[in-house]
Amino acid sequence: MATPGANALKKRGSRLSFDPVLISVAGTSSIASTSGSFAAVKSGGSVTTWGDPLSGGDSSAVMPLLLKGGFVKVYSTRKAFAAVTDAGAVTCWGDLKWGGDISAVYHLLQGGVQDIFLTVSAFAALKNNGSVVTWGSAKGGGDSSAVTQNLQSNVVLIYANQSAFAAVKFDGTVVTWGDPDIGGDSSAVSSQLVDVKxxxxxxxxxxxxxxxxxxVTWGDATCGGDSSAVRDQLQSGVQTIISLRKAFVAIKTDGSIVVWGGNDVSIFSQQVKEQLQHDVKHVYVTNRAFAAVKSNGSVxxxxxxDTGGDSSGMRELLESDVEKIYSNEVAFVALKFGGKVVTWGDAKGGGDSSLVRAKLAGGVLQVFPAQGAFAALTSDGGVVTWGDSGSGGDSSEVADRLCSGVKQVYPLKRAYAALKYDGSVVTWGDPNYGGDSSEVEKELMAEVDKIYFNDMAFAAVKSSGSVVTWGDAEWGGDSSTVKSQLGM
Incomplete structure (x- = not known):
């Protein structure tokens, strides 16, 4: 049994093209996604799903409940959905082991749910009485039986990582559960977890x-859970903490930083160490390199x-006026006041923007990273791309449509979709990830309001409430299976 019937399971998807279709989801208000499927919440509160049946695309087991309406929001793990009504009742479907089955806690989820938090494979519902209800993968945080008594009341907020939860209570104490190796077990520091804000x-x-x-830290020692090497520096004065892939960076009130975690993050030269002792505003990261922006705009x-740790070739350009930094896995992009862009890191992955340097000399408003490429939105509504051509770094085939009028850019791992002010959509990049929307080109010429995406497909909501999908067929790019359900 899934929800009071929740069905389905999950996916793994192919990378084949397909024949995408236009579906009428009358009055669609929002769309949620797992890794391979979509769930559209309509204006009347009903929910329609499509995509990989094993990751929530098949909601037939709970379809009567989803069509009844009253749902206001949908949450998702990698392979399951949880829909919440305005009364706080929950309905689930998708992979049973990843949160699609609430039969064990069904009686606790018939009302009063205030918010839902999630790991990759489990859900945790915070109720308006301060209690917590969990389900999904046991090791991923779905089993909180060991701490049930501590989750009966006074919980104010829940945090999650890949497979563990941490709940902060009204008195500042913390309750943890989930995978013990990555944060589900905080017994070693339990006495220190008081007055937590x-x-x-x-x-x-x-x-x-x-x-x-x-x-106070806990979890995988090689990925930020062990801060013993910098314990003395973390005893006081920490203002905020930045989470960076496998490392934490604490910024102190005096502007100095403390770094700990994986990837040899705390190994740097004496010169760098001295530069990081004051006035640091923020820190950014690629897979194995770091970039700190200081209050004077220097970097x-x-x-x-090779992946951004060496910016010596751009030293003069990075001495001042840097407002923000963007990054993908192997390269950095610094956006300066005035809209000038500076890049460094792996050349093929976006660290070299020399071919479009003139277009990045000013007026850039925002940068959108993909796996090995970047796309910059300029003040005149144009888009400039560079980096790996297979990841969206080459937009030459649609360059004439990206010269002006672009309102927003949506990046997938290896493809992009640009929404223009006239309601049209332009796509480029790997066709298997939604970079080719030619099959639905006519439907994307006007009236698109917003675009949603999962790992390998896009879904565009039009002003009429209809939805256009494209990308990997098995991962939600093909929505033809819901045509009859939607009265088409």
Whole structure:
């Protein structure tokens, strides 16, 4: 049994093209996605699903409930959905082991749910009486039986990483559960988890910031869970913490930073160490390199030289006026005041923007990273791309449509979709990830209001409430299976 019937399961998807279709989801208000399927919430509160049946695309087991309406929001793990009504009742479907089955806690989810939090494979519902209800993968946080008594009341907020949860209670204490190796077990630091005001999470670790400015960490020691090497520096004065892939960065009130975690993050030269002792505003990361922006707009880098740790070639351009930094896995992009862009890191992955340098000399408003490429939106509504052509770095085939009028850019792992002010959509990049929308080109010429996406497909909602999908067929790019359900 799934929800009071929740069905389905999950996916793994292919990378074949298909014949995408236009579907009428009358009055669609929002769309949620798992890794391979979509769920559209209509204006009347009913829910329609499509995509990989094993990851929530098949909701037939709970279809009567979903068509009845009253749903206001849908949450998702990688392979399951949870829909909540305005009364706080929950209905689930998708992979039974990843949160699609609430039969064990069904009686606790018939009302009063205030919010839902999630790991990759489990849900945790916070109710308006301060209690918590969990379901899904046991090791992923779906089993909280060991701490049930501590979750009966006074929980104010829940944090999650890949497979563990941490709940902060009204009195500042913390309750954890889930995979014990990555944060589900905090027994080693339980006495220190008091007066907690906020928790930060990495995929495999947690860091709690206390009212006195000290920090407590737990989880995978190699990924930020062990801060013993910098314990003395974390006893006071921490203002905020930044979560960076496998490392944490604490910014202190004096502007200095403390770094710990994986990827040899704390190994840097004496010169870099001195530069990081004051006035640091924010830190950014690629897979193995770091870039800190200081209050004077200068940039300090360290880490793997090939993926952004070496910015010496751009030193003069990075000495001032940097407003923000963007990154993908192997390269950095610095956006300066005035809209000028500076890039460094792996050349093929976006670190070299020399071919479009003139277009990036000013007026850039925002940058959108993909796996190995970047797309910059300019003040005149144009889009400039560079990096790996297979990841969206080459938009030459649609360049004439990206010269002006672009309102927003949506990046997938290896493809992009641009929404223009006239309601049309332009796509480029890997066709298997939605870079080719030629089959639905006519439907995307006007009236598109918003675009949603999962791992390998896009879904565009039009002003009429209809939805246009494209991308990998098995991962939600093909929505033909719901045509009859939608009266087409």
């Amino acid at each position: 906020r928790i930060y999470s990495l995929r495999r670790a947690f860091a709690a910031l206390r009212l006195d400015g000290s920090v 300090v880098t360290w880490g793997d030289l």
